[in-house]
Amino acid sequence: MGNQLATPEERAAKRADDLIGVWWHTAAFLVVNIFLWALDYVTGNGIQWAYWVTIAWGVGLAFHVIAYLIDDSGIQRRKYEQFLAEERAKDSSV
Numbered sequence: 001m002g003n004q005l006a007t008p009e010e011r012a013a014k015r016a017d018d019l020i021g022v023w024w025h026t027a028a029f030l031v032v033n034i035f036l037w038a039l040d041y042v043t044g045n046g047i048q049w050a051y052w053v054t055i056a057w058g059v060g061l062a063f064h065v066i067a068y069l070i071d072d073s074g075i076q077r078r079k080y081e082q083f084l085a086e087e088r089a090k091d092s093s094v
Contacts, residue, residue: 015072018068018071018072019068021064021068022064022065022068025061025064026061029057029058029061032057033050033053033054033057036050036053036054037050037054
C-alpha cells in the first residue's frame with residue numbers, strides 16, 4: 001500500500017479519478033437502463049425483463065459507490081497502519 005508515501009497531490013488526483021469513475025458508472029447505468037426500459041416497453045407487452053438488468057447492474061453500482069466511500073473514509077489506511085505497527089512489534093520482539 002503505497003498511499004503513505006504518496007504526495008497530497010497524488011492522493012487528491014486518485015480521489016478525483018475515483019469520483020469521476022463513479023460518476024461515469026452512474027451515467028452509463030442511467031443511459032443504458034433508460035434505453036433498455038424503453039426497448040422492453042416498446043417491443044413487449046409492457047415491462048417484462050428490463051428490471052432484471054437494472055437490479056443486477058444496480059447492485060454492482062452500489063458496490064462501486066460503497067467502495068469509493070470506504071476508500072475515501074480512510075479505513076484502509078488506518079487498518080494498514082494498525083497492521084504495520086503490529087507486524088513491526090512482532091519483528092522487534094524476535
